[in-house]
Amino acid sequence: MDSTYQPKIIEKAAQDAWTKADVYRVVEHAKGKSGLPKPKFYACSMLPYPSGKLHMGHVRNYTINDVMLRHLRMKGFNVLMPMGWDAFGMPAENAAIANGAPPAEWTYQNIADMKAQMQPLGLAIDWTREVTTCKPDYYKWNQWLFLKMLKKGIAYRKTQLVNWDPVDQTVLANEQVIDGRGWRSGALVEKREIPGYYLAITKYADELLDSVHTKLGGWPSQVRAMQENWIGKSVGVRFAFTHNVSDETSGKLIQEGKLFVFTTRADTIMGVTFCAVAPEHPLAKHAAKGDAKVAEFIRNAQAGGTTEVELALKEKEGVATGLFVVHPLTQEKIPLWVGNYVLMTYGDGAVMGVPAHDERDFVFAHKYKLAIKPVIDLGKPYTIDAWQAFYAERGLCIHSGPMNGMPFEQAIDYVAAATKAGGGERKTTWRLRDWGISRQRYWGTPIPIIHCHGGPDSPGCGAVPVPEKDLPVILPEDLIPDGSGSPLKKDQRFIKCACPICGKPAERETDTMDTFVDSSWYFMRYCSPDAATSMVDARNDYWMPMDQYIGGIEHAVLHLLYARFWTKVMRDMGLVKFDEPFTNLFTQGMLSAECFYRADMAGKKRWYYPDEVTVTHDDKGRPTGAVAVDDGLPVTLGGMEKMSKSKNNVVEPKDIIAKFGADTARAYVMFAGPPEQSAAWSDSGAEGVHRFLKRLYTYGVWSKNASTGAPVKAFESLSAGAKKLRFEIHSILQQANHDYTRLQYNTVVSAAMKMLNTLDDCKTEQGADWQMARNEALTILLRTLYPLAPHLTWQLWHDLGYVAQYGEIIDAGWPLPDTNALERDELELVVQVNGKLRGHILVPKAASKEAIEALALADAGVAKHTEGKPIKKLIVVPGRLINVVV
């Protein structure tokens, strides 16, 4: 045993031993010592994108996972912790453009690099289950399920308005449009109608929403609320205004003479003073043909980004079409406008305008001097200035003819019934849209479709699914994108093929799937990573649904919603037997760190690295400022900010491991704060944890020399002092066990520190009973700390000879508090006078209430405050306190 703590040597030895014994290989239906099957527990972290660099956020995420695994494994669970790579995606393509190398090469190199950076952390990952989403044996099943969905009508092809970058020749996601320009090319983005494949997630909208309330009890309320929000259910009425506008070329009435609108406030139908349609609406397009002003308005409205934020900030504008529609109840002629605030993608792309009871309609009507007609009695004076606060309020209908006096629900029913003949009905509308999965990108799963265009003698077979036997459609890995669209479009080897139906020359679809497809089911593939003939197999039924999913809050909607949807689709195809994939979800907080800057005359900030500055304090420890090391001049304290490269406050895991070792890195990221909250990184805090581990090692060395390894038994005969030590250790253990179950790992570290402090305090005590109690305490401390600092505790467990007595630490069983140790002969009670602490008394365990009261009143500190005052009441809380009310 070395005399000093040397994490590098210890961590290498521990990891070598674990690798040799293959301890983290997990099999299904494993049995415990008793011969009974162990309960399973599947704990999984969201899979990382292989950027090539492991950061502290990863360390925190995987450490939470690892601590959970080691704790539960010691408690007798069969625990799975897998790892994989979200390996498709745009960064690889961008790197490829920059480096002139294929994305595959970059990706595989990054995976190797990240794995190497993860390795020193000592994570209990079962690497035999590694999944890499860019490998054909994985994405084959994306294609396979896609074809199944196509057959069932869950996947379908449609043409829809998207952001189009004319320079890069690709569709851009809304997030990739910045100020109306392509994020990479800088070109003005156009809106184009592009055909693509969609997954009908809206078919599952009801179930997805319903389960948020009934089946996601183990999820944070914030994430549940966000999903609910995103799905966005609105209940109302859909009905039609009529018109007689017909298309010149066909002569037919546009949309059969009906302008459908959706509203949640059908009770205000008598307050309609105009209707408005989206610029893309057929009636708007028609009006544009005959009216240059309308045409120009539509052109302007379509320029610029389509993000919801941009749209929301735009001023409400419109133009009259000169057309009129007929109100279904009053037969009144209502003017039809085109409004930039009407969304083609929500409802029918048209709204009824009720300026008196809708904020947007009011602003619009006010601007264009349209009539405003109140039809709800709110019992308040109704003036233009004052009523804006009352938009959302409900009341009885007024000025509404046959609806006068009706309350909200009755009015809604009335309108649904009265418009029924014209197609009106009660209707639920969703914010959720079908999931467009086509990307004009190279580095993704090829969509398994063949386009048969036919020739002069035949019309062709159209878009033909690739037959199942021909899967996977392999993505060529050797292409180098040049930035102008997908290189697949130029790769004849890939494109040219024969039509599976007619056998004539045809072309492969060159679009690839959104990478969110890859992450929608990888956690199931971990369960049966080598299943060659099926997507998942019986092993998936054993592990899933996942018991604990751990990841960042940034995936609260997209990934977690897609994965839930994908699971339900698989269930309906008979592939899995459960409804929801993730029983419990844990969202970890992000990491922040102190930052420092100096601003120049123009206000531009120069950010300093922490080691470039010295912070000064006053004699109470308050920071008073900071100076740069190089010139000694002051720099500004920038406070705690999210770790980011631009602010030079990123802490690299490899630096921390090199300086302190993995155990310190692990224990400190847990100790820094409650895992679900954001935590502030502090170098001196990490040093503090390292100091603790050093002290523990030093104690271990002392213990080996001082103690003869006295066996832990016969606790009844201990001296009072040794009994007190046991009481303290077991009390701390009880608290630590509770904190483990609620994943509050920060206070578990505190508990281990307290145990060591307690042990250090009684080092001078001599005698066999003390040795015995200290020995027991140390076995408890090491096991309590093991999940957080597995290397050091593994080493000490060996050095102190516990392996011979109990086996390897991971197999030694989880320590439970001994109820005998928690029993005390004397209890210390707190005495309060009028709720204020005035004294402490020691009472025998079996003391009667009267005896306790007498002792309490006799206490000097208490007597001082009760003197000369009549005692109104005495409250005795058994085992805790006495409150004297005077």
Next chain:
RNA sequence: GCCGGGAUGGCGGAACUGGUAGACGCACUGGACUCAAAAUCCAGCGGUGGCAACAUCGUGCCGGUUCGAUUCCGGCUCCCGGCACCA
């Protein structure tokens, strides 16, 4: 605007079902060891008054319930996160 979460020393944070507020750690101050420094160890460390014992105030603000409130209830303020022309 809507939804969710939060506010406790100089700092990160603790206090599980109302019961000793500030555990544990950091920073800071003083001391020991040392030629010196680092490391280590010991002591102190919410504010105010006091040499001290002690007193008094104190968990964002106002009020309530209670013998007793960081914890429960009502009303605010501020901060963080998400959504947002959704008809």
